[in-house]
Amino acid sequence: MTQPSYKPKIDEARPPANGENGGRPRISSKQLFADRNEIVIEHQGDEYRLRITSNGKLILTK
Numbered sequence: 001m002t003q004p005s006y007k008p009k010i011d012e013a014r015p016p017a018n019g020e021n022g023g024r025p026r027i028s029s030k031q032l033f034a035d036r037n038e039i040v041i042e043h044q045g046d047e048y049r050l051r052i053t054s055n056g057k058l059i060l061t062k
Contacts, residue, residue: 029058
């Protein structure tokens with residue numbers, strides 16, 4: 001079964017200052033997680049879980 005592809009919006013509200021973030025796209029965790037505490041990221045056929053802890057930290061596990 002094919003999952004719908006989810007493409008988060010890139011946060012363009014504040015462009016990076018000179019040298020900040022090296023011009024890489026910036027994605028807000030609020031956009032990524034919405035109202036969830038955990039998401040699954042598929043990378044090269046493997047699934048990774050990214051979750052927000054009760055202390056507000058991010059943990060990525062395979």
